[in-house]
Amino acid sequence: MQEPSLADDLHSVRITTDGVRAGVTLAGHEVSASLSGYALEHRANQPPLLVLYVRPPVDAAVFDGYAQVAVASEVPPTEAIVAFLAGIDPSRLQQAALNRDDLDGSPTELTTAMLRQLTEWAGGRP
Known part of the structure; x- marks a missing residue:
C-alpha cells in the first residue's frame, strides 16, 4: 500500500x-x-x-x-515538445531553412538548417 x-x-x-x-x-x-x-x-x-x-x-x-x-524536473516536458513539433508547417520550415544565411554546401546542410531553425523557433525567435 x-x-x-x-x-x-x-x-x-x-x-x-x-x-x-x-x-x-x-x-x-x-x-x-x-x-x-x-x-x-x-x-x-x-x-x-x-x-x-x-x-x-x-x-x-x-x-x-x-x-x-x-x-x-529539468527534463523537457514531452507533451510540449510533441505539440511544438506537431504544429510546424513543413513547407514553412523548409522555406525558412533554405532562406538561411548559414547554409554551407555540405550534404546535410538542409537538415542542419532545419534543426537550427526549429531551435530558434523553440526559443521564441521568428
Whole structure:
C-alpha cells in the first residue's frame, strides 16, 4: 500500500503579482522570500497544481506548514515538445531553412538548417 503524500491534499494558495514580482501565500504563510519561482498548472478535470522552486536557505527555514508538493524536473516536458513539433508547417520550415544565411554546401546542410531553425523557433525567435 502506498503511503499518502503531501501532493495528495489540496491547500489554500494565493498568488498576487504586479507583472514582475509575485507574492505567494500558502495555507496562510507568506513564502515568496523562500522562492526563486513557481509554475501554476491547471488541466481540465483536475485541481490546479502549484510547483514551487525553492531557494536554498541562507540561514534558516522561512516556511513551516503543509503544501501540495511536486518536484520540478529539468527534463523537457514531452507533451510540449510533441505539440511544438506537431504544429510546424513543413513547407514553412523548409522555406525558412533554405532562406538561411548559414547554409554551407555540405550534404546535410538542409537538415542542419532545419534543426537550427526549429531551435530558434523553440526559443521564441521568428
